[in-house]
Amino acid sequence: SASESLKKSSEKLKNVGGKMESVGDTMLKVSAPIIGAGTASLKFATDFETSMAKVDTIADSSRNPIGELRSEIVQLSDKTGIAATEVAEATYQAISASVDTAKATEVVGVAAKAAKAGFTDVTTAIDGLTTVLNSYGLEAEKADEIANQMLITQNEGKTSFGELAQSVGKVTPIAANLNVATTELFASLAATTAQGLETSESVTALKGAMSNIIKPSQQAADMAELLGVDFNAAAVETKGWMGFLMDLRKAMEEADPTLKRISEGMEYNAQKMEKLAKAGKTNTSEYKKLSKLQNQMEQDLLALAEAQDSPLAGFAQLFGSVQGLNGVLMLTSKQGMQKY
Numbered sequence: 566s567a568s569e570s571l572k573k574s575s576e577k578l579k580n581v582g583g584k585m586e587s588v589g590d591t592m593l594k595v596s597a598p599i600i601g602a603g604t605a606s607l608k609f610a611t612d613f614e615t616s617m618a619k620v621d622t623i624a625d626s627s628r629n630p631i632g633e634l635r636s637e638i639v640q641l642s643d644k645t646g647i648a649a650t651e652v653a654e655a656t657y658q659a660i661s662a663s664v665d666t667a668k669a670t671e672v673v674g675v676a677a678k679a680a681k682a683g684f685t686d687v688t689t690a691i692d693g694l695t696t697v698l699n700s701y702g703l704e705a706e707k708a709d710e711i712a713n714q715m716l717i718t719q720n721e722g723k724t725s726f727g728e729l730a731q732s733v734g735k736v737t738p739i740a741a742n743l744n745v746a747t748t749e750l751f752a753s754l755a756a757t758t759a760q761g762l763e764t765s766e767s768v769t770a771l772k773g774a775m776s777n778i779i780k781p782s783q784q785a786a787d788m789a790e791l792l793g794v795d796f797n798a799a800a801v802e803t804k805g806w807m808g809f810l811m812d813l814r815k816a817m818e819e820a821d822p823t824l825k826r827i828s829e830g831m832e833y834n835a836q837k838m839e840k841l842a843k844a845g846k847t848n849t850s851e852y853k854k855l856s857k858l859q860n861q862m863e864q865d866l867l868a869l870a871e872a873q874d875s876p877l878a879g880f881a882q883l884f885g886s887v888q889g890l891n892g893v894l895m896l897t898s899k900q901g902m903q904k905y
Contacts, residue, residue, distance in 0.1 A: 683726020693730020
């Protein structure tokens with residue numbers, strides 16, 4: 566009958582509808598990741614274009630057309646495995662820091678290699694490199710040389726490329742003004758961090774010492790006169806950075822035997838600790854005993870330097886602070902000299 570035919574047709578339509586619904590669910594499951602990937606790609610492309618637009622605002626197109634710069638950035642991204650957006654941002658930062666547009670991606674390439682070897686990101690690396698280049702008035706071609714010096718400092722001291730990049734800008738303008746070469750500066754940071762000073766503390770100690778040499782306080786000038794030493798930038802230029810510090814240390818030890826006694830004790834102790842550390846014996850009772858003794862001698866030194874009637878308090882004035890004095894003593898110790 567007509568009603569039975571209609572009923573059968575209705576049931577067939579329900580079956581077809583159910584199948585279509587199932588197919589629809591499947592299509593939704595398949596297409597969702599594709600749509601998601603497309604959205605991510607679109608966002609990446611948008612972010613890259615935004616970064617390139619920033620680069621375009623400061624790039625010197627007469628030195629390197631924006632189209633060629635874009636190609637160089639993409640190629641560098643492919644070569645290093647670093648996202649093109651990150652490379653573009655680093656390029657913007659490099660050009661902002663006065664790197665020639667024609668050399669920008671070359672410097673970023675150096676920063677990218679240094680970032681991988683120095684456990685940091687390319688933006689931090691480019692910031693550190695350009696800081697040193699600008700402070701010393703160096704050309705972009707010197708970026709590779711500076712990166713190598715920073716990585717050697719990482720390997721020889723207890724620091725990292727990233728920590729150096731974040732802190733070194735506090736001392737580089739002063740070091741450059743004092744004509745302390747980059748090799749001398751980074752060797753000083755390697756020597757002091759290797760003996761336990763944090764990177765930021767080492768930078769602060771060197772900054773204090775160098776600042777006072779360039780422009781001595783009245784107390785520093787009086788103490789230098791008492792010691793009979795030339796305490797000025799001209800003396801650093803004549804004797805060299807380390808020669809100047811060694812002469813100064815000798816004069817301080819002659820003026821106060823207590824300094825020599827404590828310093829020699831700390832150096833002897835540090836050498837014994839280093840031998841044990843190299844032998845993998847840092848968990849032994851002997852190492853822990855030496856470490857405790859070392860800390861005690863450091864506290865004794867700091868206490869003397871802070872005492873009003875102690876010559877060491879006057880020595881601290883030479884370097885701007887007790888921390889500055891401690892950093893210089895570490896640098897000019899036998900262990901510090903060997904590392905330097």
